[in-house]
Amino acid sequence: MALTGQATQATEVAAAPRAVSPRHFVRLKLRIMGNSFRGQVWRVVLFSFGILFGLIYATAGFFAAAAAGLAGNTDAAFLVAAAGGGVVALSWTLLPLLFFGVDETIDPSRFALLPLPRRTLVVGLLTAALIGVPAAATLIATAGLVLSAGALGGAGAAVVQALGVLLGLVFCVAVSRAVTSAFANLLRSRRTRDLAAVLLAVSAALIGPLQIAINRASTNTDWRRFLPLSEVIGWTPFGAPYTAGFEAAAGHWLAALAKLALVVAAIAVLLWWWSRTIETAMVGTASLGPAARQGTPGAPVDQLFPRILRWARRDRFGAILAREVRYWWRDARRRSNLITFAVAALFVSAMVNFGEAIWGTEAGEPARDVAASPLTFTLSMIFVGTLAAVTLANQFGFDGSAYANDIIAGVPGRTQIAARAAAFTVYVLPLVVLIAVIIGVLVGEPTWIPMALGTLVGTFGCGLAANSMLSVIGAYALPETSNPFALNTGAGMARGLLSILSMVIGVVLAVPLLLGALFAGDVWLWVALPVGLAYGAGAAWLGSVIVGDVLDRRMPELLLTITPRR
Amino acid sequence: MLRGLAKSFDGKVAVGGVDLDVPAGSFYGLLGPNGAGKTTTLSMAVGLLRPDHGQAWVLGHDVWRDPIQAKRLFGVLPDGVRLFDRLSGAELLAYHGLLRGMDPAVVDQRARELLDVLALADAGNTLVVDYSAGMKKKIGLACALLHAPRLLVLDEPFEAVDPVAAALIRDILQRYVAGGGTVIFSSHVMAVVERLCTHVAILADGVIKRVGTLAEVTGERSLEDVFVEVVGGRTATGEELAWL
Ligand SMILES: Nc1ncnc2c1ncn2[C@@H]1O[C@H](COP(=O)(O)OP(=O)(O)OP(=O)(O)O)[C@@H](O)[C@H]1O
Ligand SMILES: [Mg+2]
Numbered sequence A: 001m002a003l004t005g006q007a008t009q010a011t012e013v014a015a016a017p018r019a020v021s022p023r024h025f026v027r028l029k030l031r032i033m034g035n036s037f038r039g040q041v042w043r044v045v046l047f048s049f050g051i052l053f054g055l056i057y058a059t060a061g062f063f064a065a066a067a068a069g070l071a072g073n074t075d076a077a078f079l080v081a082a083a084g085g086g087v088v089a090l091s092w093t094l095l096p097l098l099f100f101g102v103d104e105t106i107d108p109s110r111f112a113l114l115p116l117p118r119r120t121l122v123v124g125l126l127t128a129a130l131i132g133v134p135a136a137a138t139l140i141a142t143a144g145l146v147l148s149a150g151a152l153g154g155a156g157a158a159v160v161q162a163l164g165v166l167l168g169l170v171f172c173v174a175v176s177r178a179v180t181s182a183f184a185n186l187l188r189s190r191r192t193r194d195l196a197a198v199l200l201a202v203s204a205a206l207i208g209p210l211q212i213a214i215n216r217a218s219t220n221t222d223w224r225r226f227l228p229l230s231e232v233i234g235w236t237p238f239g240a241p242y243t244a245g246f247e248a249a250a251g252h253w254l255a256a257l258a259k260l261a262l263v264v265a266a267i268a269v270l271l272w273w274w275s276r277t278i279e280t281a282m283v284g285t286a287s288l289g290p291a292a293r294q295g296t297p298g299a300p301v302d303q304l305f306p307r308i309l310r311w312a313r314r315d316r317f318g319a320i321l322a323r324e325v326r327y328w329w330r331d332a333r334r335r336s337n338l339i340t341f342a343v344a345a346l347f348v349s350a351m352v353n354f355g356e357a358i359w360g361t362e363a364g365e366p367a368r369d370v371a372a373s374p375l376t377f378t379l380s381m382i383f384v385g386t387l388a389a390v391t392l393a394n395q396f397g398f399d400g401s402a403y404a405n406d407i408i409a410g411v412p413g414r415t416q417i418a419a420r421a422a423a424f425t426v427y428v429l430p431l432v433v434l435i436a437v438i439i440g441v442l443v444g445e446p447t448w449i450p451m452a453l454g455t456l457v458g459t460f461g462c463g464l465a466a467n468s469m470l471s472v473i474g475a476y477a478l479p480e481t482s483n484p485f486a487l488n489t490g491a492g493m494a495r496g497l498l499s500i501l502s503m504v505i506g507v508v509l510a511v512p513l514l515l516g517a518l519f520a521g522d523v524w525l526w527v528a529l530p531v532g533l534a535y536g537a538g539a540a541w542l543g544s545v546i547v548g549d550v551l552d553r554r555m556p557e558l559l560l561t562i563t564p565r566r
Numbered sequence B: 001m002l003r004g005l006a007k008s009f010d011g012k013v014a015v016g017g018v019d020l021d022v023p024a025g026s027f028y029g030l031l032g033p034n035g036a037g038k039t040t041t042l043s044m045a046v047g048l049l050r051p052d053h054g055q056a057w058v059l060g061h062d063v064w065r066d067p068i069q070a071k072r073l074f075g076v077l078p079d080g081v082r083l084f085d086r087l088s089g090a091e092l093l094a095y096h097g098l099l100r101g102m103d104p105a106v107v108d109q110r111a112r113e114l115l116d117v118l119a120l121a122d123a124g125n126t127l128v129v130d131y132s133a134g135m136k137k138k139i140g141l142a143c144a145l146l147h148a149p150r151l152l153v154l155d156e157p158f159e160a161v162d163p164v165a166a167a168l169i170r171d172i173l174q175r176y177v178a179g180g181g182t183v184i185f186s187s188h189v190m191a192v193v194e195r196l197c198t199h200v201a202i203l204a205d206g207v208i209k210r211v212g213t214l215a216e217v218t219g220e221r222s223l224e225d226v227f228v229e230v231v232g233g234r235t236a237t238g239e240e241l242a243w244l
Helices: A002-011 A021-035 A039-070 A075-102 A119-129 A133-186 A192-217 A224-234 A239-251 A253-282 A300-304 A316-330 A333-362 A376-388 A395-406 A411-441 A448-475 A491-508 A510-521 A520-561 B038-048 B068-071 B089-097 B104-117 B134-146 B165-177 B190-196 B214-217 B223-231
Strands: B002-009 B011-022 B028-030 B054-056 B074-077 B151-155 B182-186 B199-204 B207-213
Touching: A021 A039, A021 A119, A039 A075, A039 A133, A039 B199, A075 A133, A075 A224, A075 A239, A119 A133, A119 A253, A133 A239, A133 A253, A133 A333, A192 B002, A224 A239, A224 A448, A239 A253, A300 B089, A300 B104, A316 A333, A333 A376, A333 A411, A376 A411, A376 A448, A376 A491, A376 A510, A395 A411, A395 A448, A395 A520, A395 B089, A411 A448, A411 A520, A448 A491, A448 A510, A448 A520, A491 A510, A510 A520, B011 B038, B011 B054, B011 B182, B011 B207, B028 B038, B028 B054, B028 B165, B028 B190, B038 B054, B038 B182, B038 B223, B054 B068, B074 B134, B089 B104, B089 B134, B104 B134, B134 B165, B165 B182, B165 B190, B190 B223, B199 B214, B199 B223, B207 B214, B207 B223, B214 B223
Parallel strands: B028 B182, B028 B199, B074 B151, B151 B182
Antiparallel strands: B002 B011, B002 B054, B199 B207
16 A cells, blocks of 8 residues: 555665655545545545535635625625634634544554654645645635735735635644644543533633623624624634735735734644644553543442443343443543534534524614524524434444444344433433523523423434434444544545434424424423423334334444444 | 355455354364455354355354344354453453343353453453453453353454463363364464364365365374465565565
């Protein structure tokens, strides 16, 4: 394979070593991508879908970015550049953590044994990371800004903006790598519990100020009120590369230069940070699990069952349940999924409900503290419920080849599915109750909490059914690396599509609950809880029966799709 | 017990029709060069890999038609398959025991005994991921033995284990066969196969080349000679690698 070719190239000719340049990394990546498509039709199909979607988004983005400048509206163009560019850069930072993972076609730890200087390695990896559909789509979309800046400020501004767009792309890729890699290190470390607590606390703490800020903003609905904000964004590395050209167009050449310099500095810092985390990942932490626990020599069976599962039956169902509960915490990949779900759910449901405050209030009217409607509230709860279940969309992929042990033992499909769903529920249920209470209190409608719970549990149950099915028929292998966000080539697309598909199915299944919220009136506030509980439990049970039977017929095939090819 | 098992991957034939009768109470060695198809054959025999053609029976139960009954009868040590390695040794054994539908008290007692015998009790609460390669083999073997199966299917059980552990495993397996159990295992260690086995089969390029009792296959010569003759291939280097 190309990897070994690289190895000999670097080691064999010790007398006159040829320098390894980023070109080698690019070739390596292209070669591995090419090989991974061999004989895998569905991968090619997914990849083509990815390109198609990328092109659609890129074109839409391009015209949106170019429009304001071509129309000659300076303020609007600046706003689009700052906000749009900022959103793009922020997406690069956050989305890999939440939905898409990072494409680890080239796994940094594979280079641990090669005598490569750190600089060469990082620059090479970064260059290789620039190849891909998301990067290309980002480049095309943001290129619209060049047109916009050029229309406003002539060729000079266009050149500055072109530079900015290129630097912006490098920044986006670098930030996504650095953040996932640092997060991965944190999640691997033994302080994850603290990390989770901190993240939750920070996001909860952010909700307060956010609420106030939005209330302020909502007293004034003119879009120009966002201009000062976009000025600020323009001076962060997220917005700077995209607004530099507009500073030039306005004649502030010094500011333009300063912004470009700011981005370059930010990239340098990110790359330094990234190389540090890669290095610790490559050497130190060989152990993938948490530290060996002390003591508790009790009977083996009692050791298997965590304290919260003391009540569980000591049989097949109980065994899988206990193992899964342990795994959701001990496996860094699963743990990271759990934590990101918790943070995202809290954040998104808060945003949706407070977002209502902006768009729902008339200009000039004294803003109520918060204006949330039962409908948006229900919608946000449906979102959280389905998002929770999406974590299970590739539940067998987490196991990899270890799933063979369950096949050999002849575990019936229904037991397998039901026990896994139950184990996940052990974690999600408390979280979901917490979210319902927090949001209900923050919105100022504590009486909505039972309804929120009913909706959450109902949608979560539907989501369990839908995602169990997807996890059996749409599973894919995860690479055996220490980075919990790593994905194989093309799997990012698969994962994204799978998440979206499962959310759509989950929402469709939850439609009865939405109808209840819409038409049942005030009664719904009270019947929602029992109805939701029954609906969710019924859906989950029915799902485990149907999916279990499908699983019984597909076990070896499933094993083959989730076994990573080394 | 295996009839015409065949499997190809993407048009490349990995196993092309293997017939193998493993008599009850026999100690069966499956030999073959790297890539011969041993792992593939054994995976098909235990229900991990769906064969393109052919059938596999265990004591009268079809592995693919009647998996629940068949799987109850055998214990498997697969190769290249991870264990649920984020459990400690004791937890892993408990998991496997309960998965086999055993009584918790029996699981506890047998798990303790196996850990002691295989010298894994010292590892305490270390997770199986952090075990050494040989320790992983041993805990895998313990998992296969736990429910006292009638048939053991072991893929390279002697790989990576130290001489003391290897002797121990040999002893365990011999006692198991003497007690009426059946063992089929693949191995590259000729000395072990010669010492233990009642029957051997040599597999190369996905087909059986030699099969029979140990005496029938080897005749007067050593097993290694027969193996090299059947398989072909070079055993010495010529001019190449002079720079090494
Ligand atoms: N999942 C797979 N996809 C494609 N080809 C495979 C797969 N698994 C095995 N093969 C091919 O099947 C053939 C037999 O492999 P197998 O693992 O059964 O050999 P083996 O006899 O166990 O070798 P070893 O002694 O090295 O363990 C090999 O040529 C291998 O390349
Ligand atoms: Mg093998």
